[in-house]
Amino acid sequence: MKRLFIVGCSRSGTTVVQSSFARSPEIKTFPETGFLLKALGMREIPNIFSLFGLSSRKEWKSLNKLEERLGLPISPTPSAFKVSSTLSLISEKLDSIAISAGCSAWLEKTPRHYYHAHKIPLYIENSHIIHVVREGADVVASIVDRANKYPDNFPRQANCQYAIKQWNKAISTQYKLIEKPRHSFVLFEDFISYPEKELRRLCNETGLNFYSNMLNNETGNTAHVLSTETWKNETPKGIFRPENKFSKLFSMAQRRQIIKHLESDKYIAIKEHLT
Numbered sequence: 001m002k003r004l005f006i007v008g009c010s011r012s013g014t015t016v017v018q019s020s021f022a023r024s025p026e027i028k029t030f031p032e033t034g035f036l037l038k039a040l041g042m043r044e045i046p047n048i049f050s051l052f053g054l055s056s057r058k059e060w061k062s063l064n065k066l067e068e069r070l071g072l073p074i075s076p077t078p079s080a081f082k083v084s085s086t087l088s089l090i091s092e093k094l095d096s097i098a099i100s101a102g103c104s105a106w107l108e109k110t111p112r113h114y115y116h117a118h119k120i121p122l123y124i125e126n127s128h129i130i131h132v133v134r135e136g137a138d139v140v141a142s143i144v145d146r147a148n149k150y151p152d153n154f155p156r157q158a159n160c161q162y163a164i165k166q167w168n169k170a171i172s173t174q175y176k177l178i179e180k181p182r183h184s185f186v187l188f189e190d191f192i193s194y195p196e197k198e199l200r201r202l203c204n205e206t207g208l209n210f211y212s213n214m215l216n217n218e219t220g221n222t223a224h225v226l227s228t229e230t231w232k233n234e235t236p237k238g239i240f241r242p243e244n245k246f247s248k249l250f251s252m253a254q255r256r257q258i259i260k261h262l263e264s265d266k267y268i269a270i271k272e273h274l275t
Contacts, residue, residue, distance in 0.1 A: 001095045002105035002207060003124055007114035008132035009170035011142035013188035017132050018109040020199055023214045028098035028106040031069065035062035035090055036113045036120065039083050044115045044173065055083040063090050072097070087123045105208060114173055121182045128206045131174045133270055134188035136167045136262035137255070141245035160250070160258055168263045175266040178273045185270055 004027070008014045022029035039059035041047040049056040057077060064074050075093060080086050098106040113120070117129050140163040147157035156162060177183045184205045191198045195215055203210040246255065 001098060001126060003091060003094070003127040004105060004107040004206060005113055005117070005120060005127065005129045006107065006109040006111075006132060007117050007129060008111050008174070009114070009134070009139055009167050010111050011139050011146065012111070012132050012134040012170070013191065014109055014111050014132045016188070017130065017186065017191060018107065020195070020214045021107050023216060024208065024211050025102075026104050026208055026211075028094075028101045028103040030066060030094065030097075030106060030108045032110045033062045033066050033108060034110045034112070035059045035108075036087075036116050037110065038062050039087055040116045040119060044169075050083050053082055053084065055081055055086040057086070059083075059086055059090060063093055067093075070097070084123055088125075091124050105206075114170055117173070117183065118177060118180070127182060129177075129183050130202060130206070131177070131183060131185045132188055132191075133171065133174060133185060133267065136164075136171065136264055136267060137246045137258060138188075138244075139167045140164055140258055140262070141249050144249060145245050160254070161261075164258060164261050168261075171263055171266045171270075175269060178270055185274060187271060187274060190274070 004021070006014050006018050006021075018029060021027055036059070038061070039055065040050045047056065060075075060077050067074050078086060078089055080089065094106050094108070098104070114131065117131070120127050120129055140160055143154075143157055143163035143166065144160055147154040151158070174185070178185060184202055186198055186202060199214055200210045246258075250258065
């Protein structure tokens with residue numbers, strides 16, 4: 001069983017990439033679970049339990065929420081107390097769900113799992129991480145635009161400094177993994193410009209078969225989206241180039257300041273690594 005994870009900064013295009021993979025008959029796609037965040041820490045700093053190799057059991061609650069959403073029986077909390085054991089058990093549960101669906105692989109997309117991307121291969125066998133990377137200015141604009149449209153959901157994210165910080169943190173973390181095995185990278189800009197080329201490459205790197213229907217925009221957005229995640233309804237239903245929000249949202253002076261504070265050298269390094 002192949003176990004895939006899609007990670008990346010918020011608004012970097014992870015949902016679009018997930019949707020394409022979800023069209024493959026080989027892959028069972030899951031909604032965001034955040035189980036690695038619960039197990040290892042909500043930020044890049046490990047939680048106190050995982051520092052000692054222990055489980056807080058919160059990751060199991062993430063599995064139970066997934067089971068409830070999928071209409072499956074709720075798995076009882078295991079007696080295992082090591083985080084490595086509970087993560088193995090969760091992976092096996094996801095394996096079972098995928099097998100029941102006739103699939104030989106599963107894919108989970110929680111963007112912020114990038115915090116722990118370097119640890120995933122240590123805890124989860126046969127795992128492969130797909131990093132979606134998008135140009136910083138576009139990510140900043142998308143985060144701010146979403147916050148402006150949905151202020152109740154994102155009350156502190158309309159400040160571009162927040163978005164800059166998030167992108168810099170993600171790109172710095174991902175940059176460190178460009179030479180590591182079991183990590184693949186895709187530029188969102190390349191994915192929407194050359195979808196077949198990029199999907200074929202990613203399928204090859206992850207050991208999957210490419211299917212032409214993975215490019216089929218008519219099937220729409222096949223990623224799992226919660227009814228409460230109304231902002232994701234604006235995600236393109238297929239592989240399309242999004243509008244340029246950066247020049248629309250910010251003045252020339254603001255754009256200069258944003259570009260000045262983005263750690264774009266790491267984005268460029270990843271881009272050069274892929275060429």
